[in-house]
Amino acid sequence: MIIDDDLNKAEDMYKENILDHYKNPRNYGDMKTADVEHTEFNALCGDKIRLMLKIEKEVIKDIKFTSQGCAISKSSMSMLSEEIKGKTLLQAKKIVKQDVFKMLNIPISAVRTKCALLPLDLLKNTIKIYENYKEKKQ
Amino acid sequence: MDVKRIREDFPILKREIKGNKLVYLDNAATTQKPSQVINAIKDYYENYNSNIHRGIHKMSEEATIAYEEAHKKVSKFIGSKFEETIFTKGTTESLNLLASILKNKIKRGDEIVLTQMEHHSNIVPWQQLAKEKGAKIKYIEVNSDGTLKTEQFSQIITSKTKIVSAVHMSNVLGTINQIKELGKIAHENKSLFIIDAAQSIPHMTVDVKKINCDFLAFSAHKMLGPTGIGGLYGKKELLEELPPFQTGGDMIRQVTFKEAVWNDLPWKYEAGTPNIAGGIGFGAAIDYLKKIGLENIQEHEEKLIRKTFKTLERINGVEIYGPRINRGAVFSFNIKGIHSHDLASLLDDYGIAVRAGHHCAMPLMQTMNIHSSVRASFYLYNTEEEVEKLAEGLKKASKIFA
CATH class of the missing domain: 3.40.640.10 (Type I PLP-dependent aspartate aminotransferase-like (Major domain))
Incomplete structure (x- = not known):
């Protein structure tokens, strides 16, 4: 099957906004007082993101991440971190794939979808881990 | 060894990708097939x-x-x-x-x-x-x-x-x-x-x-x-x-x-x-x-190895891994500040097929202290001109990230 998408250029992915978030990722770095910390990998390429959350009364008070990833995964994580800071866990859990694509606002090819969505998967799993831990404690 | 004639045996090499002639440099993953096969x-x-x-x-x-x-x-x-x-x-x-x-x-x-x-x-x-x-x-x-x-x-x-x-x-x-x-x-x-x-x-x-x-x-x-x-x-x-x-x-x-x-x-x-x-x-x-002869293929690839070192090393921020001698025409490299995936995506815009990632050798990547790399791998139908196209593609990609 030959895919006829010659007009889709990778160049179009690397908009100024994306490159800005890649070079100056927001909320990047360590957090010593995190309530929960979790790391996810993209098994396909070895990309790795570590997410740390500070949670008070169901609200994401602070968020930090470190990563070894491409421009798409890093900018996606950076934008997502801005989006959820100050939100409740419930609000964060409601974010879906389409929201991430809208946020990035670039054409994402099929092979790069995993890069774009790794941060969202990571966020969901981190919250899950936090909630499981709290449940056990109670 | 007449590379031009050899290329005629491989129908796929006529393919265009996004308006560019295919430059196939992913031979370590799989090679193309001649009409004879x-x-x-x-x-x-x-x-x-x-x-x-x-x-x-x-x-x-x-x-x-x-x-x-x-x-x-x-x-x-x-x-x-x-x-x-x-x-x-x-x-x-x-x-x-x-x-x-x-x-x-x-x-x-x-x-x-x-x-x-x-x-x-x-x-x-x-x-x-x-x-x-x-x-x-x-x-x-x-x-x-x-x-x-x-x-x-x-x-x-x-x-x-x-x-x-x-x-x-x-x-x-x-x-x-x-x-x-x-x-x-x-x-x-x-x-x-x-x-x-x-x-x-x-x-x-x-x-x-x-x-x-x-x-x-x-x-x-x-x-x-x-x-x-x-x-x-x-x-x-x-x-x-x-x-x-x-x-x-x-x-x-x-x-x-x-x-x-x-x-x-x-x-x-x-x-x-x-x-x-x-x-x-x-x-x-x-x-x-x-029919082509492995000695001829090896000699041709030696030329491509020399050309690749010479051409890629001139590009700013390029680091090539692996030895300079006693090696095959498989090159793993990175450009400082650009992830291998982004490079591979941009090279695809120019019709250049390379691999990016960990190449099914995660323990080795760990040892080399790199997370991923771009890999360009050559075979008998690749040309010195294609090495230049790779270098041009890398330069263009670097500009986007500059």
Whole structure:
């Protein structure tokens, strides 16, 4: 099957906004007082993101991440971190794939979808881990 | 060697990607196929498609002869006896087959020696075997220039070692390992010696008797042949003594309700209807490589290696991994500040096909302290002009990230 998408250029992915978030990722770095910390990998390429959350009364008070990833995964994580800071866990859990694509606002090819969505998967799993831990404690 | 004429044998090289002529530099993943191979497969399906080793009819006889001829070509190509070369699905299956049939040779406390530059397919089957038997895996380390620490050969391989399995040419760094030395030390310690030749056989003469390995695994699709077929060489006395891998049809001589007698080699290790079309295609690939001559291919690739070093090293921020000499035309590299995935995506815009990521060698990447790399790998149909196109593409991509 030959895919006829010659007009889709990778160049179009690397908009100024994306490159800005890649070079100056927001909320990047360590957090010593995190309530929960979790790391996810993209098994396909070895990309790795570590997410740390500070949670008070169901609200994401602070968020930090470190990563070894491409421009798409890093900018996606950076934008997502801005989006959820100050939100409740419930609000964060409601974010879906389409929201991430809208946020990035670039054409994402099929092979790069995993890069774009790794941060969202990571966020969901981190919250899950936090909630499981709290449940056990109670 | 007339590269222009060779290119005409490969229909796919006429393809355009996003308005650019295809520059195919992902040969370490899989190579393209010449018309001669495609036509051999087509000819089988269109003119004499039948099962082998059983039919009395004319077409079955033709298919049997063609499939056995392919076996002869492949076994001769690596310098083995006819009985010593088995067709498998490819290198991965060959190595899994070995880990399976050698199981009973391994006891608790035994050691299996690998190198740090193995492909996952030459690590995971042994890890599974070691786990099951309580054996231990030891790794020969890699120097910062991407060569093996040869001084460790005799330190790590001891009388406890039962299996030494190593890659001939690294799929990441291009390093060609000193396997003769390694094999000598393995045999001095009464260990079996296995070679993963997936990356070397397509590019250089590999003679199993000269290497003196006990087993050697390889794939057809990395040497102009079809996917889903490959080979495993094994010394005759070992293959005769070891148990079968899979059982069923074609691998037996006689079956009663109680027991079975195994077929002669190599058929003892080819249970069920094999990949007949694939085997015939593999034979055609060997014919093609022999016609061009491995020495000519090697000489051509030496030129491409020199050109690649010269051209890529001029680009700002490029770091190439692996040795400068005793290497194949496989280049892993990074450009500072740009992730390999982003580079590969942008190169695709210009019709250049490369690989990005960890190349199924995560432990090696860890050792080299890199997370991923771009890999450009060349073959007989690649040109010096294509090296320049790669460099141009990298420069354009760098500008976007500047």
